């Protein structure tokens with residue numbers, strides 16, 4: 001299989017980062033964003049920039065028929081996944097490969113249920129420092145994509161995506177176990193993102209000993225339990241390693257969920273405690289910390305003007 005046409009949906013921090021690298025590599029004949037009519041018009045009027053340079057993006061309206069993409073990259077937030085799935089429907093052909101850059105493990109389930117497991121490759125986006133203000137994206141570190149198939153074998157789809165990333169000079173890795181990688185990142189996000197939002201703090205507030213850090217570790221332990229029920233083994237040392245990484249971060253920085261609550265945006269809580277509490281109910285284990293965090297985050301969202 002060879003990937004010719006590449007579509008993205010979601011021109012946010014990650015969408016602009018990858019959209020720009022792919023457009024620079026393959027041109028806007030082969031690379032485009034799928035967008036509804038309102039977004040396409042808005043984006044065309046107010047072009048995106050990436051590290052100070054205007055992005056030469058091409059937009060195709062989601063109502064267009066008879067245009068399928070070989071690869072679709074989903075880069076919306078979880079709050080936008082249902083509409084994004086509707087928007088890409090016309091572009092999914094028999095051989096289309098779909099990857100989701102979203103955090104957590106929930107978007108993959110939505111995609112598989114909507115289009116069939118055979119279209120899906122698993123992906124973790126990590127290590128980037130992309131910050132988007134209005135249409136302007138800045139990053140120093142472009143991060144890396146971890147990719148894998150459902151059973152971690154080298155499928156034709158996986159090889160085709162790897163080839164295209166290689167050609168575009170986009171860093172990627174095919175780890176031994178992509179599900180472990182997805183869960184490990186979910187464990188970090190469930191602790192760090194949610195605690196920073198609930199305690200209205202930054203990385204500095206999580207780096208020092210105290211109630212916030214204690215609760216963060218307990219929230220992460222509940223993810224370990226959920227992962228075990230799902231057949232993924234996360235260890236104590238995975239948590240220790242994340243704490244080492246957390247302790248190196250700029251204390252003034254903050255995870256995306258805290259940025260969302262500060263800006264009074266809906267959060268991705270359903271990706272994090274939403275997932276863990278749901279699995280707790282499914283398998284019959286207690287999730288007191290994530291129950292508490294879920295409730296608190298919904299309260300924060302409800303308090304916005």
Ligand SMILES: NC(=O)C1=CN([C@@H]2O[C@H](COP(=O)(O)OP(=O)(O)OC[C@H]3O[C@@H](n4cnc5c(N)ncnc54)[C@H](OP(=O)(O)O)[C@@H]3O)[C@@H](O)[C@H]2O)C=CC1
Pocket residue numbers: 009010011012013014015034035036039075076077078080081083084087101102103125126128129130132256268
């Ligand atoms: N930013 C990062 O460094 C990282 C992010 N992630 C994860 O990646 C995902 C994306 O994050 P990020 O790029 O930061 O998110 P952003 O909020 O920056 O971007 C999301 C974009 O999706 C667009 N969008 C929403 N709904 C639709 C729709 N129906 N059709 C088309 N576009 C739509 C929004 O457009 P509009 O503005 O026009 O409404 C917005 O620009 C999240 O799950 C995040 O947790 C993972 C690793 C790192």
Ligand SMILES: CC(C)(CO)C(=O)C(=O)O
Pocket residue numbers: 103188189192193254255256257
């Ligand atoms: C890894 C981390 C916590 C980086 O801040 C993140 O994924 C996020 O902010 O959503």
